[in-house]
Amino acid sequence: MSGKTCLVTGATSGIGKETALRLAMLGATVIIVARDAARGETARDEIRRHVPLAQIETVAADLSSLAQVRRLADEVMARYDRLDVLVNNAGVISMRRQLTADGLETTFATNHLGPFLLTNLVRGLLERSAPARVVTVSSAAHKQARTIPWDDLPRGAQAGHAQTYPLSKLLNILFTVELAKRLTGTGVTANCLHPGFVRTALGRDVTGALGAVVRLVLRIQPGPATGAETSVYLASSPEIADVTGGYFVRCKPAEPSALARDARAAARLWALSEELAGLDPGR
Numbered sequence: 630m631s632g633k634t635c636l637v638t639g640a641t642s643g644i645g646k647e648t649a650l651r652l653a654m655l656g657a658t659v660i661i662v663a664r665d666a667a668r669g670e671t672a673r674d675e676i677r678r679h680v681p682l683a684q685i686e687t688v689a690a691d692l693s694s695l696a697q698v699r700r701l702a703d704e705v706m707a708r709y710d711r712l713d714v715l716v717n718n719a720g721v722i723s724m725r726r727q728l729t730a731d732g733l734e735t736t737f738a739t740n741h742l743g744p745f746l747l748t749n750l751v752r753g754l755l756e757r758s759a760p761a762r763v764v765t766v767s768s769a770a771h772k773q774a775r776t777i778p779w780d781d782l783p784r785g786a787q788a789g790h791a792q793t794y795p796l797s798k799l800l801n802i803l804f805t806v807e808l809a810k811r812l813t814g815t816g817v818t819a820n821c822l823h824p825g826f827v828r829t830a831l832g833r834d835v836t837g838a839l840g841a842v843v844r845l846v847l848r849i850q851p852g853p854a855t856g857a858e859t860s861v862y863l864a865s866s867p868e869i870a871d872v873t874g875g876y877f878v879r880c881k882p883a884e885p886s887a888l889a890r891d892a893r894a895a896a897r898l899w900a901l902s903e904e905l906a907g908l909d910p911g912r
């Protein structure tokens with residue numbers, strides 16, 4: 630990965646931090662996106678302790694804020710003349726319905742709309758750096774989402790907290806399907822993955838009986854290094870240089886749910902997301 634520039638969101642902990650570390654070990658220049666600048670710097674310093682010569686920098690942005698995503702994209706485009714890999718990794722499980730400053734449900738905004746907008750804003754830079762890759766971290770939890778409540782998606786007034794996370798992970802796959810289609814012929818691929826169930830901070834806000842089960846299960850799961858394997862594979866392996874639109878588990882292609890393969894739903898999500906993110910469809 631020497632000579633390549635990779636941007637990893639949510640690299641302050643868990644799978645994202647491990648992904649950034651592995652990419653740095655492979656020689657890439659790594660840009661860490663952190664919502665908290667100090668946490669970003671701590672992660673950068675930790676990675677440098679493992680890889681003293683790592684080319685690693687941090688940019689602060691809260692992905693749940695459309696304004697901050699726009700500022701992030703501007704900063705990346707001003708500071709870097711290439712972007713070979715974008716890893717959309719950041720994610721949350723919000724246990725209460727919370728709205729962002731844009732009036733959007735937090736899990737939807739963080740896990741789907743922020744990454745959607747970021748990818749679209751840096752798309753030109755990715756295309757100019759081709760061959761390039763977009764890697765999006767989804768989850769096998771997407772299979773729990775059996776329908777898409779289109780009208781309720783942005784504000785999540787009806788959906789309970791148990792639904793918003795699986796739904797957001799379903800949207801990650803539909804986004805990848807449509808993105809891959811739209812990137813045809815550009816030399817930029819788009820793939821997504823389930824990292825496995827991994828011991829990270831993700832379930833920290835899950836409360837009650839479900840929280841107890843999550844924490845118990847996670848205690849016996851492998852650590853984030855295992856969770857980063859498929860992200861790093863999709864970001865760097867020559868084996869899948871020309872593969873696009875795929876969903877991967879343990880570095881192998883896997884079949885997501887039937888709904889995640891619905892091309893009409895993918896196109897509808899794209900149009901809705903453009904509208905919500907304020908992107909011009911004709912750009």
Ligand SMILES: NC(=O)c1ccc[n+]([C@@H]2O[C@H](COP(=O)([O-])OP(=O)(O)OC[C@H]3O[C@@H](n4cnc5c(N)ncnc54)[C@H](OP(=O)(O)O)[C@@H]3O)[C@@H](O)[C@H]2O)c1
Nearest residue numbers: 639641642643644664691692719720768826827829830831
């Ligand atoms: N762990 C699992 O078993 C598992 C299974 C399937 C899928 N996944 C997926 O893996 C990805 C990484 O999760 P993880 O397990 O590594 O959890 P984690 O340790 O909680 O890491 C999540 C990362 O996302 C960042 N983040 C959260 N909200 C953000 C926001 N609004 N703006 C910017 N960054 C934000 C966090 O930053 P802070 O440090 O500031 O909190 C953190 O760096 C997620 O997409 C998750 O859905 C995880």
